[in-house]
Amino acid sequence: MMAEGIFIYLAAAIVILSVLVITRSNPVHSMITMLVLFFHIAALYVTLNAEFLAAIQVIVYAGAILVLFLFVVLLLNLKEEMVARRYIGPWPLGVLAALGLLVVIVLSLKSFIPGPSGVFTTEVVRAETNTKVLGQILFTEYLYPFEVVSMILLVAIIGAIVLAKKRLRN
Amino acid sequence: MKILTEMPDVTALMPEIVMTCLALVLLMLDLFIRRKEITALLAIVIAAVVGFFLTGSSGTAFSGMFISDGYSSFFKLIFLVSLVLSVLISIRYIKIESVNFGEYYSLMLFSTLGMMLMASAGDIIVLYLGLELMALSLYVLAGFLRHDTKSNEASLKYFLLGAFASAFLLYGTSMIYGLTGTTNLKAIAHYLAANGVAHNPAVMLSVILFVVAFGFKIAAAPFHMWAPDVYEGAPTSVTAFMSVGPKAAGFAVFGRVFLTAFGGLQVDWAGILIPLAILTMAVGNILAISQTNIKRMLAYSSIAHAGYALIGLIAGGGNGVASMMNYLFIYAFMNIGAFGVVIMLRTEGFKGEEITDYEGLAKSHPLAAALMLVFMFSLTGIPPTAGFVGKFYLFMAAVAEGYTWLALVAVIFSAISAYFYLRIVMYMYMKEPKAEVALSTSAPHGIALAVATCAVLLIGVLPSGIIELARAAVAGF
């Protein structure tokens, strides 16, 4: 009963907060709402026995990515932004498309059958600790994608410098 | 506890490893190279070295996450060809646009590396990471003209829609992971077949999500809306690059995922792809007619060509896939060739992007006009050019699989496409020059155009070599 109660609180908060994120006129308000949302998602991960990811969610998403967003928002003219139109002209079409997608997803989820069970049951993970198990898989089975991610981060660094910093010689 | 005690066997990955190392070396060397032409030359050398390693690579690595077979090697050949040709036509152009930075070539190499990883992906997560590596480099390349608002916009639109599409890819991945407990393509196919869940609506949902995500990447209608703006706004050399390599990479993963993981559902996804292909051909060919900017027109043309290539995938089987690969190979030469001519018209202070700029080109620059004529004929599919060969085999494959009506529809749309391709030829040969148009030429540019023209004409006359290569490549799929 307890678990259901916590889930219902977290789920309701997550949905309401995400609707708030996309409807605020002031981007700074959106961002702060998003921060609260990320904390709730992190809490949801804890209920799913994913402690390491909960920490990553707070450190990387809330700590790094959102701060990056906040820097860019500070470039905007917020006064102007507050009175500007929030939505594009044909916004009802967008909402309609999104609702259509929701119906399609929910209908197909009805007959969803989960796949086969693996070996990492809650007990096994608890004995070894979540971080250790995750690390073992990441650096053995997923070594190759891990290396690819390093290239992606390198490209991100080069790209950001090229686009935002490098001086043009004329 | 499982510890990695020895190096995993990476011989199959040699082309990718060589590419990564050399691209990183080039990135460092560029700090000391003043003349960026040398960087460009080194980039071509790297492509050649990788091409050399490509011949010896086959097998799987990292427990099936990486697959090197004929299929992937053929696609990698397309990527390397498009890389070399794009670098050759960039050298002069990025100087004129005053963005002559060495990072340009490094990013092209990284993007090509991403495509190679995509073609070889045996696991959806690797596919996704390769796709992101390719796409992130391209977003930056599209916005490389930082002082130009159009380039900024192109990069922004490409980025927003690309990121949107990859979110769909991830949602589809998570669905399929929940259903099968794996992201390995072969294991997915095995599980779906063995447990009889292939026709579960949730599987169909993830198929649709994959179609949306890959549809964005190959610019198939109705997911094409980014393409015209991005192609117009991006630097022309980058447009040439991204109209070929990334599109081919999109088809590579399309084929890999749909024929391997969803191979048992071919009837279902073919039912989704057929309307998509027809719509793509219709949108591309009909909207191209009213364009006044040549880059925009070629963008719609590239949408239409994605529609043709989809027919090969729908036909499926060895023949269909081989004809699709063959078509993409030919498309690399003819499309980069056409963009090569477009780039020549760009000189200091003159854009040369309007179709009216081509009026009377045959009188002032007969050679350039003749080259454009060859590429336009090839894009239309007129013999004896390679474009005809490509379309011929595509449509034959469709007919052989019982899609005669689809081939007929495609032929009708090809006939419509003649209108806008040949309009340029008509402008060049039938009209009087409006104003003096200068050309910016250089030796590398000449080499690129010569190679593209020779390939288009040679494949047009002697198609058997490339057809056999594509068929052999599919054999081990």
Next chain:
Amino acid sequence: MVPLHWYLLLSSAVFVVGVAGFLTRRNIIIMFMSIELMLNAVNISLVSFSRYLSDMRGQVLVFFVIAVAAAEAAIGLAIIIALFRNKATAHVDEANEMKG
């Protein structure tokens, strides 16, 4: 234990809210945040699959998604800054140099 379907419904709801935000908002930064919402929705479903299938791979995938999201954020915000320098707008419908 909470049924798996509840988590899937939550994930689809957040995903659709993200899609709606992307399709309706004018502000580029909010559009980008909507994409982040969609990625978070995917992460929720991956983590819950990981828990209910007793398989750690779902969590590893989330790890990769977060890493790529960080890279995407860096590039995306650099692009927005580059546009902002030339045009001083953060509205997607004012980025309209090209028409046709």
